Amino acid sequence: xxxxTGDERLKQASALxxxxxxxxxxxxxxxxxxxxxxxSMASSQMFTLSGVLTFMSPAAQLGILAIGASLLxxxxxxxxxxxxxxxxxxxxxGTAVTVLQLPLLLALLVTxxxxxxFGALNGQIVLRTGLPSFIVTLAFLFIFRGLTxxxxxxxxxxxxxxxxxxxxxxxxxxxxxxxGQAFQGLFAWLxxxxxxxxxxxxxxxxxxxxxxxxxxxxxxxxxxxxxxxxRVGNWIFAAGGDQNAARNSGVPVARIKTALFVTTACCAxxxxxxxxxxxxxxxxxxxxxxxxxxxxxxxxxxxxxTGGYGSVIGAFFGAIIFGMVLIGLTYTxxxxxxxxxxxxxxxxxxxxxxxxxxxxxxxxx
Amino acid sequence: xxTAAVRETARPHAAAATGTPLIEVDNITKHFGSxxxxxxxxLDVYRGEVHxxxxxxxxxxxxxxxxxxxxxxxxxxxxxxxGRPVEFxxxxxxxxAGIATVYQDLAMIPLxxxxxxxxxxxxxxxxxxxxxxxxxxEADRVAREEMQRIGxxxxxxxxxxxxxxxxxxxxxxxxxxxYFGAKVLILDEPTSALGVRQTSMVLKYIFQVKQKGxxxxxxxxxxxxxxxxxxxxxxxxRGQTLGTYTKDEVNLEELQNLMAGGKELQDLSxxxxxxx
Numbered sequence: 061x062x063x064x065t066g067d068e069r070l071k072q073a074s075a076l077x078x079x080x081x082x083x084x085x086x087x088x089x090x091x092x093x094x095x096x097x098x099x100s101m102a103s104s105q106m107f108t109l110s111g112v113l114t115f116m117s118p119a120a121q122l123g124i125l126a127i128g129a130s131l132l133x134x135x136x137x138x139x140x141x142x143x144x145x146x147x148x149x150x151x152x153x154g155t156a157v158t159v160l161q162l163p164l165l166l167a168l169l170v171t172x173x174x175x176x177x178f179g180a181l182n183g184q185i186v187l188r189t190g191l192p193s194f195i196v197t198l199a200f201l202f203i204f205r206g207l208t209x210x211x212x213x214x215x216x217x218x219x220x221x222x223x224x225x226x227x228x229x230x231x232x233x234x235x236x237x238x239x240g241q242a243f244q245g246l247f248a249w250l251x252x253x254x255x256x257x258x259x260x261x262x263x264x265x266x267x268x269x270x271x272x273x274x275x276x277x278x279x280x281x282x283x284x285x286x287x288x289x290x291r292v293g294n295w296i297f298a299a300g301g302d303q304n305a306a307r308n309s310g311v312p313v314a315r316i317k318t319a320l321f322v323t324t325a326c327c328a329x330x331x332x333x334x335x336x337x338x339x340x341x342x343x344x345x346x347x348x349x350x351x352x353x354x355x356x357x358x359x360x361x362x363x364x365x366t367g368g369y370g371s372v373i374g375a376f377f378g379a380i381i382f383g384m385v386l387i388g389l390t391y392t393x394x395x396x397x398x399x400x401x402x403x404x405x406x407x408x409x410x411x412x413x414x415x416x417x418x419x420x421x422x423x424x425x
Numbered sequence: 426x427x428t429a430a431v432r433e434t435a436r437p438h439a440a441a442a443t444g445t446p447l448i449e450v451d452n453i454t455k456h457f458g459s460x461x462x463x464x465x466x467x468l469d470v471y472r473g474e475v476h477x478x479x480x481x482x483x484x485x486x487x488x489x490x491x492x493x494x495x496x497x498x499x500x501x502x503x504x505x506x507x508g509r510p511v512e513f514x515x516x517x518x519x520x521x522a523g524i525a526t527v528y529q530d531l532a533m534i535p536l537x538x539x540x541x542x543x544x545x546x547x548x549x550x551x552x553x554x555x556x557x558x559x560x561x562x563e564a565d566r567v568a569r570e571e572m573q574r575i576g577x578x579x580x581x582x583x584x585x586x587x588x589x590x591x592x593x594x595x596x597x598x599x600x601x602x603x604y605f606g607a608k609v610l611i612l613d614e615p616t617s618a619l620g621v622r623q624t625s626m627v628l629k630y631i632f633q634v635k636q637k638g639x640x641x642x643x644x645x646x647x648x649x650x651x652x653x654x655x656x657x658x659x660x661x662x663r664g665q666t667l668g669t670y671t672k673d674e675v676n677l678e679e680l681q682n683l684m685a686g687g688k689e690l691q692d693l694s695x696x697x698x699x700x701x
Contacts, residue, residue, distance in 0.1 A: 078581075081584075285558075289558045289561075291548040291559055294537075294559060297534070298537065298546070301537055304532075305545075308532040309545040309546035310517070310546035311546045
């Protein structure tokens, strides 16, 4: 029988097939393409250490959201409320430190607990009603945005902006974890030995790495390991691929999905805290439309809209592409508003590409 | 009544099989509100035998499978596993008792790799939390070995299950149940959507599983497939068993007639000039 000896019509899985099977391939290709484009078009400033850090900062803020979004998408759900959650968590955090004057640690706990609770609420509504998460979280997109406006006016006595947050937490021992730069000692040391660029005064041009970039790198690494190397990761793929099949095989689908909604909301809260601590203020437009950018980054990273397939490292690359284009355009003569055109075009290309890759991976014809 | 008489003659043959039956249900019924899905079903399966459950659509096959698999609780009647009465609260209980059900949708995810599917929900891990990881080296090795045992040459256990043929997928699903310690396999129409060659591959594997000493309940409405691997045949009609027969008691045509309620099919056959 032909099957016993191997079907002669099937070729050996080549290195190329194996590569094609990786969901993040498209994002990596896109990143290389965009890098080459700016390498040739933009000033050489863009790819110096300080130039890289400049585009990595917006990439990091989007990327942290995209990491949560990609995990959730692999798990078969969406969260359109993350952008509004950034604003809402910013309000909670700001109120905790300025109005209630809580110490930073408590304010952090309150903010994350609130985000986790609302993430769990999103998840429970989706799981119990069986409604698409798209529509449930779309409702929360408006609910959180509205609550933020109302809350800000209440907390500040009529303004939609809240200030004085940096001053309120400046002397906390935890503050360096969420604001400023890391590895300043290392950079000073490198500058002394002339291993990095310095100003004439001997001060290094780059004094450290902004903490949001460290969070971005760290979370991307943890997310990738969890998704691809652990039992929970397998459950995420299974829950997103076919929740009935997963449930019949003993995968705790409801628990996994709830945990993913909580993770996504906590990623939004982290972005809120990082940006609020950085600027010292928060306002009602924080995170506006970030949910779409995060989902686009995840899709560029190889996530299928139908769930069960995708990667965190892909979303990581996707977010860097965004940062690179957003900042890169300022180094060129190109009108910056092309950014939006690029965003849409990139999404369309990614979806086409993912479709092809998926068909190859599954042998679908 | 004729059905009762048939069952009487069938019993002695059943007893001829060795030891206690792995599963034995006696006269079970199942009601859903006013609907009587099962109205007295008796069935048993022994180690190393393939017991075919035949029945047309609506005969109560699905309800019976779900009862055996622990999804439904029978309304009346006894259900014994290894001679001991059991009352399953959930499918998990049935699995723990060694009863594994391979449903038609196979509980396989096309986009996931063979290894990931094979170990879905029961992933081997190594290391200590938080550094406890999915043991892919071990999982890939087992998956490759188990596939080889069936005769599917998997060059790459990382390939997606979607790339396998329907028959191969069915075999992977069965192999998974066997690997995780099933004593009784309930196969829900494993050949219904398959071509001729794929079917023979699955039937061959069912035969292998039986020779390993497992009991197999093979649900089908294809008499030909049933007769190819079955040792005994139970026909289900309108929620009742019409009797159990051994292979030498019954031929293809008789089974076909029993299943379709006999007369109607003969009439139809005459009407269509013998083409059914």
